Amino acid sequence: MNRRAFVRASAGTALALYLGACGSSTSSSSGRPTLRLAGGSFGFPSPFSYIAGPGYVQMSYIYDTLLWKDSTGRMLPWLASRFRRSRDGLTYSFELRPGIQWHDGRPLTAEDVAFTFEYFARQPLGPLIVAQPFGVGTARARGPHKVEVELERPAVTFLDSVAGAVPIIPRHIWSSIDDAPSAQDPGVLVGSGPYRLESFSAGEGASLYTANESYFLGTPFVKRIELRPVDNELTALQAGEIDAADTPPEGVGEDTLASFRADSAFGVVQDAGSFTFPLIWNLQRGGALADVRFRRACALAIDRSAIVERLLGGNGEPGNPGFLPGESPFQVPVEQYSFDPAAASDLLDEAGYRRPEASAVRQGPEGEPLSFSLLTGNSPVPPVLDLLVESLQAVGVDLSPQAVDLPTLFGRLQEGTDEIVLSLYPGPGGTSPNADPDILRTFYSSKVEGRLQGAQGYVNHVFDRLAERQLVTQNEAARRRLTARLQELAARDLPVLPLYYPTLFNVFRREVFDRWYYTPGGFAGGLPGVFNKQVFVTGSKTGLTPRTA
Amino acid sequence: MTAPLLEVSDLSVRFGGDVDALRGVGFALDREESLAVVGESGAGKSTLAHCIVGLIQPPEAAGSVRLNGEELIGASAATLRSVRWRLVAIALQGAPFNPVVPVIDQVAEPLREHGGLSSSRARRRADDLARESLLDPALLRRFPHQLAGGERRKATLAMALALDPAVVILDEPAAGLDPATGRELLDRVHELRRARGFSLIAISHDLPAVARLCERTIVLYAGEVAEAGPTEHVIGRPAHPYTWALVNSYPVTSTTKDLRPIRGEPPDPRAVPSGCPFHPRCTQSETICRDRHPPLERSGGRLVACHFGGLKVLLSATLVHKAFHSGSRRLDALQAVSLTVREGESVGVVGPSGSGKTTLARVIAGDLSPDRGEVILEGERLARSWRRDARALSRRVQLVRQDPWDALSPRLTVAELVREPLDIAGAGDQQRRSAVRARLESVGLPGYGTFLEARVHELSGGQLQRIALARAIAARPKLLVADEPTSMLDASEQARLLVVLRELQVEMGLGLVLVSHDLALVRKVTDRIVVLDAGRVAEEGSSAAVSGRPRSLAARRLMEAARAFAVGDERGASERASGGGTN
Amino acid sequence: MSRARSPLFWSGATLVGTLALIAMLAPVLSPYDPRAVSGPSLVPPSGAHLLGTNDAGQDILSQLIWGARSSALVAVLAAGLAVAIGVFVGVGAGLARGWVDAVAMRVVDVFLAVPALPLLILVAALLGPSGPIAIAVIIGLAGWPAIARIVRSQALGVARRGYVDAARGFGAGRLYLVGRHLVPALGPLIAANFVYWAGTAVALQAGLAFLGLSDPTEVSWGSVLNRALSHPGVYFTSEWTWWVLPAGLAITLAVVGLAFLALALEPGSNPRLRRS
Numbered sequence A: 001m002n003r004r005a006f007v008r009a010s011a012g013t014a015l016a017l018y019l020g021a022c023g024s025s026t027s028s029s030s031g032r033p034t035l036r037l038a039g040g041s042f043g044f045p046s047p048f049s050y051i052a053g054p055g056y057v058q059m060s061y062i063y064d065t066l067l068w069k070d071s072t073g074r075m076l077p078w079l080a081s082r083f084r085r086s087r088d089g090l091t092y093s094f095e096l097r098p099g100i101q102w103h104d105g106r107p108l109t110a111e112d113v114a115f116t117f118e119y120f121a122r123q124p125l126g127p128l129i130v131a132q133p134f135g136v137g138t139a140r141a142r143g144p145h146k147v148e149v150e151l152e153r154p155a156v157t158f159l160d161s162v163a164g165a166v167p168i169i170p171r172h173i174w175s176s177i178d179d180a181p182s183a184q185d186p187g188v189l190v191g192s193g194p195y196r197l198e199s200f201s202a203g204e205g206a207s208l209y210t211a212n213e214s215y216f217l218g219t220p221f222v223k224r225i226e227l228r229p230v231d232n233e234l235t236a237l238q239a240g241e242i243d244a245a246d247t248p249p250e251g252v253g254e255d256t257l258a259s260f261r262a263d264s265a266f267g268v269v270q271d272a273g274s275f276t277f278p279l280i281w282n283l284q285r286g287g288a289l290a291d292v293r294f295r296r297a298c299a300l301a302i303d304r305s306a307i308v309e310r311l312l313g314g315n316g317e318p319g320n321p322g323f324l325p326g327e328s329p330f331q332v333p334v335e336q337y338s339f340d341p342a343a344a345s346d347l348l349d350e351a352g353y354r355r356p357e358a359s360a361v362r363q364g365p366e367g368e369p370l371s372f373s374l375l376t377g378n379s380p381v382p383p384v385l386d387l388l389v390e391s392l393q394a395v396g397v398d399l400s401p402q403a404v405d406l407p408t409l410f411g412r413l414q415e416g417t418d419e420i421v422l423s424l425y426p427g428p429g430g431t432s433p434n435a436d437p438d439i440l441r442t443f444y445s446s447k448v449e450g451r452l453q454g455a456q457g458y459v460n461h462v463f464d465r466l467a468e469r470q471l472v473t474q475n476e477a478a479r480r481r482l483t484a485r486l487q488e489l490a491a492r493d494l495p496v497l498p499l500y501y502p503t504l505f506n507v508f509r510r511e512v513f514d515r516w517y518y519t520p521g522g523f524a525g526g527l528p529g530v531f532n533k534q535v536f537v538t539g540s541k542t543g544l545t546p547r548t549a
Numbered sequence B: 001m002t003a004p005l006l007e008v009s010d011l012s013v014r015f016g017g018d019v020d021a022l023r024g025v026g027f028a029l030d031r032e033e034s035l036a037v038v039g040e041s042g043a044g045k046s047t048l049a050h051c052i053v054g055l056i057q058p059p060e061a062a063g064s065v066r067l068n069g070e071e072l073i074g075a076s077a078a079t080l081r082s083v084r085w086r087l088v089a090i091a092l093q094g095a096p097f098n099p100v101v102p103v104i105d106q107v108a109e110p111l112r113e114h115g116g117l118s119s120s121r122a123r124r125r126a127d128d129l130a131r132e133s134l135l136d137p138a139l140l141r142r143f144p145h146q147l148a149g150g151e152r153r154k155a156t157l158a159m160a161l162a163l164d165p166a167v168v169i170l171d172e173p174a175a176g177l178d179p180a181t182g183r184e185l186l187d188r189v190h191e192l193r194r195a196r197g198f199s200l201i202a203i204s205h206d207l208p209a210v211a212r213l214c215e216r217t218i219v220l221y222a223g224e225v226a227e228a229g230p231t232e233h234v235i236g237r238p239a240h241p242y243t244w245a246l247v248n249s250y251p252v253t254s255t256t257k258d259l260r261p262i263r264g265e266p267p268d269p270r271a272v273p274s275g276c277p278f279h280p281r282c283t284q285s286e287t288i289c290r291d292r293h294p295p296l297e298r299s300g301g302r303l304v305a306c307h308f309g310g311l312k313v314l315l316s317a318t319l320v321h322k323a324f325h326s327g328s329r330r331l332d333a334l335q336a337v338s339l340t341v342r343e344g345e346s347v348g349v350v351g352p353s354g355s356g357k358t359t360l361a362r363v364i365a366g367d368l369s370p371d372r373g374e375v376i377l378e379g380e381r382l383a384r385s386w387r388r389d390a391r392a393l394s395r396r397v398q399l400v401r402q403d404p405w406d407a408l409s410p411r412l413t414v415a416e417l418v419r420e421p422l423d424i425a426g427a428g429d430q431q432r433r434s435a436v437r438a439r440l441e442s443v444g445l446p447g448y449g450t451f452l453e454a455r456v457h458e459l460s461g462g463q464l465q466r467i468a469l470a471r472a473i474a475a476r477p478k479l480l481v482a483d484e485p486t487s488m489l490d491a492s493e494q495a496r497l498l499v500v501l502r503e504l505q506v507e508m509g510l511g512l513v514l515v516s517h518d519l520a521l522v523r524k525v526t527d528r529i530v531v532l533d534a535g536r537v538a539e540e541g542s543s544a545a546v547s548g549r550p551r552s553l554a555a556r557r558l559m560e561a562a563r564a565f566a567v568g569d570e571r572g573a574s575e576r577a578s579g580g581g582t583n
Numbered sequence C: 001m002s003r004a005r006s007p008l009f010w011s012g013a014t015l016v017g018t019l020a021l022i023a024m025l026a027p028v029l030s031p032y033d034p035r036a037v038s039g040p041s042l043v044p045p046s047g048a049h050l051l052g053t054n055d056a057g058q059d060i061l062s063q064l065i066w067g068a069r070s071s072a073l074v075a076v077l078a079a080g081l082a083v084a085i086g087v088f089v090g091v092g093a094g095l096a097r098g099w100v101d102a103v104a105m106r107v108v109d110v111f112l113a114v115p116a117l118p119l120l121i122l123v124a125a126l127l128g129p130s131g132p133i134a135i136a137v138i139i140g141l142a143g144w145p146a147i148a149r150i151v152r153s154q155a156l157g158v159a160r161r162g163y164v165d166a167a168r169g170f171g172a173g174r175l176y177l178v179g180r181h182l183v184p185a186l187g188p189l190i191a192a193n194f195v196y197w198a199g200t201a202v203a204l205q206a207g208l209a210f211l212g213l214s215d216p217t218e219v220s221w222g223s224v225l226n227r228a229l230s231h232p233g234v235y236f237t238s239e240w241t242w243w244v245l246p247a248g249l250a251i252t253l254a255v256v257g258l259a260f261l262a263l264a265l266e267p268g269s270n271p272r273l274r275r276s
């Protein structure tokens, strides 16, 4: 176990929440390849005990959902051949494909679907189980292949995060199991999905999935998916141990990619804006932190464009005070606080934070120094940290960084007592789970509780109200207007400053498999990365039909 | 009860108004008793004798001398005349003979004048007396200067016995005689006394001489009685520090130990020290000795004029038990061993290997705690503890260990080693330096130069032993316990160390416990010897007794080994050399 | 005390001495402020930057020079603390014997039973990122029990020596015995342990920093390595030759140098001292 592996283990499972992909690849020359991808310890792949996004991806090989996305970002009919939404947006009815069988040969029916929603509601599941039927009131079988689902309130995100994410489970297996998370016998892994689990070694993070020959869409194109533990995906790819590798979410410069780009054996796909480093001031701590002039001055003092150039050689986008990255179709122009240290100093002077002498730390009206602790993660420490500290030091603001592991970081974010936080956030654009503009509500609104990351101590009732309204507005144009307003408010009040959005890359061996794509808006409710099973099943970027060799 | 024959009380004599010859002396003498009066020259012995025969009268003399009930101090000339020669006769040391008159006429004079004998009868009687005093009567016809000193002494004796007095006073009876003659004369006095039944006062600084003659002894010091009592007590086991010193300064065959002079000078009778007159020379004096005059009090079967009843007990170990355990085995190293060491005393602890000698040494030095029994040093219980007073007490007893390599830190220089006790005691810098030099030189090592910088691994065993001794002495202990301290020294080095120890005893009243298996060595240095065998005391007694007439088997064995060496044969010498380091 | 010096000793002393000198002269030797952005990112070695710059444009040579200082500080503090506590407890127990000794050794046993490195990582992780002083304290606290145990057994032996009894006979108190006899007698042992723990401290500090468990802005060899190895580019370019390698080499040289010294100072290796 090297440093990286160790850090992952010690950081615990929470890390997995946003270390999206973990690799994939293919082999063989016949077009019916075996893909070797990076593995990892992400729990037992049952719908109730996988760990976070990467765990979900493995689980999704065994279990299917009602709907599923392909590279166009459109919802394809998967187990359901079609669906209908009621006018009020509260009822969805799904028509199941006929003749679908569970791995044990029993037929999949509407009873199973209804049972799934009802069973999930009974189980106490933590936030690591990313696909749960939140907001679903009741689900009823209306015939052998028809299911009706009623929502507690309208939600524009239902199709993405429930119908396209919640795995359907066989009633005949689970009805006799009370405590779902502890059912970890391979015998319970009876799904309807394209793959079966052939072997699994939890400790090593190695597993092997083989194709379900009697899959309802036909025999899957990729015959075997081999997950193997690796330290560094890119080096493992170069060494030929795996067939596709994700770059780390902190981003990479061209120095890293150059050798792959230069080699025609490798292909590269990229995804912008699916991660960001937000700088979060805790307004609750009062003093300068609650003073918007102070926060704006900080923003003016940080040269976000230079940071992207310096650290990533341009493979990223400078942070937008309105939170959404350029890729988001919802982004609107807002105040940018472009780099201007002189203006920052003037603003601070004006606000009464004076420097007793040049190059000293500024002091507030009561003589309290502008010294703050800065909480951040340590796996790894954000490369931007030194630059951030230096930028603020230049205008007389002193930061004492403290790097902690992820569980600690998240724990302290829940407590909400740290002064300033710099973290890595899986969003808000690209293929991330948070690409929907509803992210503005979940990240900033004071009404949202229990989020892992978000604004600290920011309370703006106007913002909160607009954010709630946006969630239930089915009219696209109206929703756009609302989210534009939210972005303006976020930039004006500036409780959070995204420093930059590193670009995510996937590098792959063309020869083995070359149809990789990033699903727009993410799959299964917004999972990032390229390991969408649609491409494994069909061997093509679109549609439902498996390619044959 | 009738009055004693002679009773002296509160007798003081002062000459010339400022010379105190006697101060408050008192004693009694009954018929047929004998009394020795001892002391250094100038102690007042002769003055006392002169007073008893009425030769010194007021105003010089004060107090009372009663002979047969008759007061002699201030008595009339007639009274004195009637008493002298008839009741009390003195044989003075400086011959009182008229040089131009034949001796016989002078011996006969008291017979004619006081005995009323005719001249011829007196001469015949004088001849008889001469014969009784072992003097050839023919010699009496000569003039005094024609006689040898011994012959004159015998003539004086004859004269003193002339009128058969009740009290005979002999002033230095054996002084100036060769040992054989002196001994013969004293024996004669003894016989005569038995035959005639007179009482005897023998005045002498010659302790052994008078000790043979008299049942009782009084010790005079600076005109006062320091100690008085039965001779076997006073001379045999002196109590007063002065008597102790006096006894030790005499060469006699009854002790095997070498001579030790008394420190200091006898007091000037014009300026007798205040308080106890002996205090300037006493090794155990304290403030009270200077301030208050000690009364003559009963102590241990005699009278002693000392605030402390005589010699202090430095160390007393009582019924000490000590066992060692190794695994399940138990070794009783000491069983009910008792040991006493008095001021200035040397005690030898001898015994074969494994007899518990070293254990005893360590116990009495406070190095080991006894399992049972107790060790009292100068009145305080000796215990190993970190308390300040216990640490101060432990400084008073020093153990010189058998193995100098173990006892001396390999990391310190010679100077640091010797200085260590002074460092710990917090002595001044100058004092430390001079002490280092003095102590090293006293044990025959250079006290300067590069030797001071040497370390243990550069020195020989003999040098180390001497350094160990030097530093033990540097601590200025009151009791020194030395465990085979000279085992690695050659004979001359050993002799030198023993001299150093003797000087220290005189100087500081140092108590010495010498632990060794070498009886020949021990008997040279010690007053008493304790023989240990298998952890018990096998025999204890004076050094002379134990080495001369050993009673225990262990002592006899040790003595045999020692004797073999004493005659110098090869076997004995090599035996001793090879046995040197073991115990 | 003169002592035959082995080649081991001299090579260790040279290494350690050089690094100590560098640590001491860091402000003079260092061409740049190690935290300042002093050039473009990731420039290879050049006249301006002898070891190039890292991804943030900081001068790597300056970071290594200041890292020596941080390592030296941790080494001295940690070893000093471990030795101070260890000698205090060990000598105290050896001198007191009895129940004090028994209790102290029981405590030592308990501490020894806990594996130090995982404990350290746990403590560092729980306490959050720690500066060099905190790390030194943690390492010092982890190191003392081993020292206490060996010091105690040696102290017991020394305390039985005649010269210690003799000093007690002169009325010496505990402080004197410890200062004059026990500590000098244990000197070589203490020196060897000091050096050993200094080496351990350097390695552990580097390890903790490498794992990202130390203060992220602290300039140390471990944090240079940590930053280097979390930069994906080092695996695919020559960056590792001037970023990873020198940092690793610095750690290796310091640890090896201290290990050599510790070995050379080990009392058992010197026959002259065996007798004492």
Ligand code: SF4
Residues within 6 Å of the ligand: B240, B241, B242, B276, B277, B278, B279, B280, B282, B283, B284, B285, B286, B289, B294, B305, B306, B307, B308, B310
């Ligand atoms: S101890 Fe005192 S009283 Fe006794 S003899 Fe010595 S000086 Fe005199």
